[in-house]
Amino acid sequence: MPFARWETFEACSLEMQKLGHDEESANAICASIEERAKKGMLYKADDTALHILSKADDDDLVVAGNASWDIVDPQRDQLTVGAQAKALERFFGLPREYQTITVNHKEFKLAQPTLSFTDNKGERHYSHVHEKGTYLIAEIRNDSLATTKYYRDKIRKGEMTGYSVTALPLEFELIKGDNGQQIRRVDDMEYHAVTLCEKGVTKPVNQRSNDVHVISKTDGVPKTDAQRAMSHYNLSSEAWEKLTEEQKRKLIDELPPAGTRKRQGNTDVTKATKQETVQHQEPNKKDLSVEAILAKHGFVNANRDVAKKLAIKKAIENAQVR
DSSP: OOBTTBSSHHHHHHHHHHHTOOHHHHHHHHHHHHHHHHTTOOOOTTOOOOEEOSOTTOSSEEEEEEEEESSBOTTSEEEOHHHHHHHHHHHHHSOGGGOOEEETTSSOEEEEEESEEEOTTSOEEEOEEOSSEEEEEEEEOOSSOHHHHHHHHHHHTTOEEEEEEEEEEEEEEEEEOTTSOEEEEEEEEEEEEEEEEETTTOOOSSTTTOOOOOOOOOOSOOOOHHHHHHHHTTOOHHHHHTSOHHHHHHHHHTOOOTTOOOOOOOOHHHHHHHHHHHHHHSOOGGGSOHHHHHHHTTOTTOOSHHHHHHHHHHHHHHHTOO
16 A cells, blocks of 8 residues: 555565665654554654764764755755665765765764664664655764864754755656756666755755854864963974973963964063974075075975076075075
8 A cells, every 4th residue: 555655564674675774763753654544644844953873972973854855946956755765875885994974074074974863762773865865874973083072063953953854866856846947857877975964054955954154154163272372472383392391381371262363472481482483494504505505495306407507506696695
């Protein structure tokens, strides 16, 4: 008997099994969809938030949300549920190291997709394509990197709002939409990027995956106090390491609040340190080797004899001018 978008219950179960679920899990997913269909209820189409399935203080941080919907997006693309099902099957069919979920469309791999997860209440959750779109579960990485910690904190604070997917259409048809505009209906595709979106940084094309607006840009990684101080006072890492712990603390304490752009005047210790660093890094030009002089003046490619002699002569003359 047809229900939702499948002709039979068995067809639904078979699709879920092709995705990677065992028969029991596949039947559980389809039973949930069938129950909604019998009640005349579609999937919660307004439920666009990214949910934390694990406890907020767990080492295993697991999130889930709707990655895509069968609707016409602002770019006039419609990713049909059939295309989404094929794409998700291909995605989970890849070797694990290629099942990448990044963040803000950057190269940093933030999460590993997973087919299912049992929460602390014993309820099972499944990655699958339901009657209106794709529901995806991801386990957030947990390591000592500052970048990882930053995004895990963002997730716990509710500042990671959902998924964004980009896909390569393998089969599509140009059709006329309800408003008379031409749309591209995609019937088969493969995902070549899945990313988690940070509120205020990235926004997925599909308007029901979340509803945030780009209001600023960020490099995504918060600076340590030491990094902020080096940047604020224009100090190299070598110069910073020459400071005593007391001097470092003094500079950090004098920093303006994070996020402000006002640069304070250099203190005596930073002036002295910068001067020492310059003296160390800029030896007397007369002591430079010919090779160093050439490199300094851009003649590293002067390989012909005549050109090389002229280059050396000019470079040395320039270097001796005080």
